Structure formats: structure tokens, C-alpha cells
Amino acid sequence: MGPSSLRIYLTGRVCFEADEALIDQSAFPSQQARLAFAFLVSERNRAVTRSELAEVLWPRRLPPSWDTSLSVIISKIRSLLIGAGLEGSRTLTGALGCYELRLPQRSWVDLEAAADSIHQAEAALKAGSHASAYGPSAVAHHIARRPFLPGEEGEWVERRRDKQRNILIRALECRAEVYMWNNEHSLAVEAARDAISLEPFRETCYQLLMRAHDRAGNAAEALRVYEECRKLISEELGVHPSRQTREVYKQVLQSI
Numbered sequence: 001m002g003p004s005s006l007r008i009y010l011t012g013r014v015c016f017e018a019d020e021a022l023i024d025q026s027a028f029p030s031q032q033a034r035l036a037f038a039f040l041v042s043e044r045n046r047a048v049t050r051s052e053l054a055e056v057l058w059p060r061r062l063p064p065s066w067d068t069s070l071s072v073i074i075s076k077i078r079s080l081l082i083g084a085g086l087e088g089s090r091t092l093t094g095a096l097g098c099y100e101l102r103l104p105q106r107s108w109v110d111l112e113a114a115a116d117s118i119h120q121a122e123a124a125l126k127a128g129s130h131a132s133a134y135g136p137s138a139v140a141h142h143i144a145r146r147p148f149l150p151g152e153e154g155e156w157v158e159r160r161r162d163k164q165r166n167i168l169i170r171a172l173e174c175r176a177e178v179y180m181w182n183n184e185h186s187l188a189v190e191a192a193r194d195a196i197s198l199e200p201f202r203e204t205c206y207q208l209l210m211r212a213h214d215r216a217g218n219a220a221e222a223l224r225v226y227e228e229c230r231k232l233i234s235e236e237l238g239v240h241p242s243r244q245t246r247e248v249y250k251q252v253l254q255s256i
Helices: 031-042 050-057 066-083 110-126 130-144 155-181 185-198 203-215 219-237 243-255
Strands: 006-009 015-018 021-023 092-095 098-101
Touching: 006 110, 021 066, 031 050, 031 066, 031 098, 031 155, 050 066, 050 098, 066 092, 110 130, 110 155, 130 155, 155 185, 155 203, 185 203, 203 219, 203 243, 219 243
Parallel strands: none
Antiparallel strands: 006 015, 015 021, 092 098
């Protein structure tokens, strides 16, 4: 009988908790083992070929002994799973040149929780329930802002970082909406600014920042943000702000 609960963290320090057992990042025998574990967790419940996994571990060039090295890495990951009370050979199976990670049904993975939470927060805001968006948006924000496998490189790692970055931007937008609803305008300004720093050409972030300044009684600052947005996309993209951005600008003008 395996553990009753399993929590896996792929952001920040890669680690997992199974009941009372904690397998910290320092327990992973190598950087490749940590990366392989993150990949198998993210791609679990499907067969991953040895060559596919090897390309993730050695994105620039496969070492001559990669086949043996990969077998050793998988063996050590199984040992970590066993140390957490899981059945190593059943949890991480290997057959026909493929590996498949099968976690207990109620396993929790931080990046999956962030993705689920941002969907919940956005759905709540769309339904007009800002209070219901508060918690999920905070969960998505706190998880997505942590670094993903710092020091690693490669196409798969970059794709995962892009997905996480998208969640973070959306979470910051949700937080800005919730903060404005809760009359925490300075926090709304901060969240919108953080989102702009991540995605300078995302107009919805500027719209939020303009609204947050206006709600705080700083209409002049809101107008300055509009000019900042207009100048950027005009000079860099050769287009005008969207209708939605211009509409927020008009609303600010009317509030003066």
C-alpha cells in the first residue's frame, strides 16, 4: 500500500512529499535526475521514449554513453520513489524502450494546480464573483512566480517556462482586478506593472494599470500610462492602441 497523499513541486526547489516523507532537491543525485523527474512528471501517463527523454537531458549533444547514463538516472529516480513509500517499478515503468510515470490518483503537482487555479479565477471574474477569484488567483500567482529549473536549457524547458509565464501574467491581471474590487488600488497598480514588465506589448495590462490609477484618484498618471502604451506600440509595431484601450482612455478623460 502506497502513501495516501503525494505533493510534487516542480517550481522553486524540485521536491516531493509523500505522507510524512520529504524528498528534497538535495536528494536528487544529479542535475540530470532532477530534470528527468520534472519531465516524467509533466508528461506522465504516456509512454516516453528513451531517445525523447535523452534529448531533454542532453539538448545540445548526446554523450557517447547516454544510453547507460539514462538507465542509471532512471534507476536512481526509482530509488527516490521507493524512499517515499511508492513502488518504484510500478510507479515508473519501463518497457519496449519507453518509460511511463504513473502517480497515485490524488497526486498534486504545483504547476497543474496553478493552471487549474488560473482557470477558476478567470471564470469567477467572468461571472462577476471577485471574492471567489481571490484565492485561486493567489494560488496561481504564488506558484507561477517561482523559477522553473533554473540553470537548465533546451526546447522542452523553454516551452514549460513559456506556459508558466503565461499563467503568471494572467494571474497578475486577475490579482489587479481583485485588488481594485477590494479598494487596494496601490496593490492593483503593482500587479499591473509587474504584468507589463513581463509582457510589454499586452494591452490588457495597460488597461488595468490605467483603471487602477484612475480608481486611486490619479487620472493624470492613468493618462501618462496610455501615452506610454500608445508610443510603444506605435514605434515598435506601427499600429494604434486597440479599441478597448482607447475606451479606457476615454473613461479616464471623462472622470477628470
